[in-house]
Amino acid sequence: MKQQQGGYGWCKKNASPFFFALMFFSLLAGNAPANEGSYADALVLSARQKKLYDDPYWHTLLHYKKTLFGLRSLIDDPKFFLARDGKTNPAAELEATIRAFFRDDDGKAKHPLCRFAARWAWLKEQLSIDVSKLPVSECRRFEDLVSQIKPESVSLVFPASYMNNPASMFGHTMLTIDTAGGSKLLSYAISYAAHTTESFGPFFAFKGILGLYRGYFSTLPYYTKLQEYSDVNYRDIWEYPLNLTKDEVLKLIRHAYELDDIYSDYYFFDENCSYQILFLLDAARPSLHLTDQHKPWVIPLDTIRLVERNGLIKKSINRPSKTTKIRHMASLLFPDDRETALSIAKGNIAPDIVINKPIPADRKINILNLASEYLQYLYTSQEMSKEVYAHRFLATLRVRSSLGASEQECGHVPAPVPPEQGHLSNKIGVGYGVRRHDGFAEVRYRAAYHDLLDDDGGYQEGAQIIFSGISARYYPADEKLVLQKLDLIDIASFTPRDIFLKPVSYKVATGLVREVMDDGQDHMIYRLNPGGGFCWKTGMLGLTYVIAEADANLGSRLDKGYAVGLGGAMGFIKNLTSRWKAYLLAKDIYYNMGDRHNAFELSLLQNITVTTNTSLRLEIIWSRKHGFDVLNATILGSLFF
Amino acid sequence: MxxxxxxxxxxxxxxxxxxxxxxxxxxxxxxxxxxxxxxxxxxxxxxxxTTNGCFSNNLFGISSGTVDCKKAGAFVMDEKVKTFVADNMDNLAQNIARGSGEYLNTLAVLMEIPEGQRADFYAKLQTNFAKIYTSDTVSHLDVVKNIEVVM
Known part of the structure; x- marks a missing residue:
């Protein structure tokens, strides 16, 4: 591949200071009298006249954003600013930058012209800078870097949610710089991440929210990212080649280059990986202003939509994860062959037994391919030692290699609905219902993201993440407006088990809810309700799960103020048609601590998808709590936005 | 709020x-x-x-630190092949055994195998899988050497 040629000139040591001193003096000699000071003044003056400090592109390069107290850069690293008040003063920073270009190269640190490659390129053009009047006329390192990597195009990459980890819907986005004539695996993946060695979850979460970590950009070969996301975390990856021109790609690289080793305080919810990546795109195409178009929080998937709305996406490419491949390959095999592949991976039979089986070669190939994929899975999920793995894996592959190539092998995994084509993240619903003979009007709002009944296109079946959900009811008979429910978080992950993959299903819900109490009246309680169990998928019943649950409640009406109970739930979730989904759920919990009572609930929930972003829902919930029967029926129309 | x-x-x-x-x-x-x-x-x-900043050191090289910047040309090429093989031993083994796949294609790209000769190259490696991945503890250097021998 050509891009690999040309050596590593860019990472060679700098030429000696002596060399630059020589060059500088020869320059002076050539342009005597030494007048570069006045040229700098002239450029500063010209920049002032053109009001370049007010130019949106200058604000993009410096990450200036409007705040209550004027403009302020989101970059927190003092190294990034040349003026003392550069973080808040675009004009001062601009002047300091121009003057810095006139510095001599001391051969040690990167010259400002190199250090700020994007600023240099832009100002050179805007001010028609005569490079012959500068001590350093170009950034050799950067030019060498570009000629070495041969950047061709840029893709946006979105590792979609983990199997069995709804929280990862929040996800990640990165960019890849795709190179001329190269393989996608050798692309350069640019991501932004908090720099931390914190391993204690709660600390980590807390600091992340408060912006106590520093975020840095990093560049790695794309294949290392694939190992991380696809082979180890089992996330399907979506790649979106963007329509940036070569010149725009260069602009992007220049800006990324000047962000090298520069930090910004990392905030989980807004100044996160997905947001910072947008600056690179804004730098690539000055007309975009993506960083000004976001909500108070940035969901990675929403940034894909944002980039799509701005007309950058050429197409989407799906890269199935290891587990998706395993499930798909297994689905194509005869049940007997599946068992054989499993036995090989488990070491119950030797792989060469397959050779003598009286079955067609393609079937043998499929068995061995599946066995080797599954062995990799067992190893990365730490269910197998390295020695056992290496031995079985290579033994399987040796047999596989003796069978030659196959036309249909690896069974191309059909691409699911791309995530950006699924329903939007916010949801609002209005409806009417009856609770114990009292009619009510209801309004619901959910900030994010997807529930078990929503259409699964673009999402993972059996995964739910409700984040900041609220529902209020108005009972006209009593002229009473009440908060019915406040979901802080309601996560569920029902992932089916099969002979290869044995995930555990779980749920965590917490928030406020209005329920019937021992006086027969509805009262508000706080609830924390985790659970864990198993899930299977069958054609007839759909997703079927059984889980054990715990439930802790706090409420002034509860005896002793609290109740803690144990119990279980069973549910069936099935797509009756492509647009009609039903969810039947039974749940029984015995509260043995605090307020001792029993709560039983039987629900039938149905959802009809009208369009991608509108749906109709019918909920019938019958419950018996504290000895009171309550029947609740609601019909709701919802809009995603 | x-x-x-x-x-x-x-x-x-x-x-x-x-x-x-x-x-x-x-x-x-x-x-x-x-x-x-x-x-x-x-x-x-x-x-x-991520302790590594964008583009710092030799991060923008394919390699992961094993490359000596002063040496250029064929040696670097060779190092890139070695690094790629070292970083992708498992997926590459699987692709070689199947005679196809993205990791195998990438190896061919790095080794500058002309497009027209790739099918042959893949078939050769597949046939000689056992001679390339010779033992359970085979190192990436052995794999690279063995590939050069069989091709």
């Missing part, structure tokens, strides 16, 4: 992190040189421990 949101976030994230983190890295370049599950934790974008 902002406070409420932050509070909400704290709750949410605490719920996220209830599932444990485990961090383990395996080093060495043999088969099984893959990172393990759990390396990233749940909130992947922040768990990645």
């Amino acid at each position: 902002k406070k409420f949101f932050v509070l909400l976030s704290v709750f949410a994230v605490f719920a996220f992190v209830t599932v444990g983190f485990a961090s383990q890295m395996n080093t060495g370049c043999g088969v099984g040189n893959m990172i393990f599950k759990g390396k990233e934790g749940l909130m992947s974008q922040t768990m990645a421990i």
Whole structure:
């Protein structure tokens, strides 16, 4: 591949200071009298006249954003600013930058012209800078870097949610710089991440929210990212080649280059990986202003939509994860062959037994391919030692290699609905219902993201993440407006088990809810309700799960103020048609601590998808709590936005 | 409202992190040189421990630090092949055994095998799989050497 040629000139040591001193003096000699000071003044003056400090592109390069107290850069690293008040003063920073270009190269640190490659390129053009009047006329390192990597195009990459980890819907986005004539695996993946060695979850979460970590950009070969996301975390990856021109790609690289080793305080919810990546795109195409178009929080998937709305996406490419491949390959095999592949991976039979089986070669190939994929899975999920793995894996592959190539092998995994084509993240619903003979009007709002009944296109079946959900009811008979429910978080992950993959299903819900109490009246309680169990998928019943649950409640009406109970739930979730989904759920919990009572609930929930972003829902919930029967029926129309 | 949101976030994230983190890295370049599950934790974008800045050092090279910058040309090419093989021993082994796949294509790209000769190259490697991955503890250097021998 050509891009690999040309050596590593860019990472060679700098030429000696002596060399630059020589060059500088020869320059002076050539342009005597030494007048570069006045040229700098002239450029500063010209920049002032053109009001370049007010130019949106200058604000993009410096990450200036409007705040209550004027403009302020989101970059927190003092190294990034040349003026003392550069973080808040675009004009001062601009002047300091121009003057810095006139510095001599001391051969040690990167010259400002190199250090700020994007600023240099832009100002050179805007001010028609005569490079012959500068001590350093170009950034050799950067030019060498570009000629070495041969950047061709840029893709946006979105590792979609983990199997069995709804929280990862929040996800990640990165960019890849795709190179001329190269393989996608050798692309350069640019991501932004908090720099931390914190391993204690709660600390980590807390600091992340408060912006106590520093975020840095990093560049790695794309294949290392694939190992991380696809082979180890089992996330399907979506790649979106963007329509940036070569010149725009260069602009992007220049800006990324000047962000090298520069930090910004990392905030989980807004100044996160997905947001910072947008600056690179804004730098690539000055007309975009993506960083000004976001909500108070940035969901990675929403940034894909944002980039799509701005007309950058050429197409989407799906890269199935290891587990998706395993499930798909297994689905194509005869049940007997599946068992054989499993036995090989488990070491119950030797792989060469397959050779003598009286079955067609393609079937043998499929068995061995599946066995080797599954062995990799067992190893990365730490269910197998390295020695056992290496031995079985290579033994399987040796047999596989003796069978030659196959036309249909690896069974191309059909691409699911791309995530950006699924329903939007916010949801609002209005409806009417009856609770114990009292009619009510209801309004619901959910900030994010997807529930078990929503259409699964673009999402993972059996995964739910409700984040900041609220529902209020108005009972006209009593002229009473009440908060019915406040979901802080309601996560569920029902992932089916099969002979290869044995995930555990779980749920965590917490928030406020209005329920019937021992006086027969509805009262508000706080609830924390985790659970864990198993899930299977069958054609007839759909997703079927059984889980054990715990439930802790706090409420002034509860005896002793609290109740803690144990119990279980069973549910069936099935797509009756492509647009009609039903969810039947039974749940029984015995509260043995605090307020001792029993709560039983039987629900039938149905959802009809009208369009991608509108749906109709019918909920019938019958419950018996504290000895009171309550029947609740609601019909709701919802809009995603 | 902002406070409420932050509070909400704290709750949410605490719920996220209830599932444990485990961090383990395996080093060495043999088969099984893959990172393990759990390396990233749940909130992947922040768990990645990135000590490397963008473009710093030789990060923009394909290699992972084994390349000596002063040497150029064929040697670097060779180093790139070695690094790629070292970093992708498992997936490459699988592709070679099947005679197809993205990792095998990438190897051909790095070794500058002309497009017209790739099918042959793939077939040769597949036929000689046992001569390339000679033992359970085969190193990436052996694999590169063996590939050169059989092609």
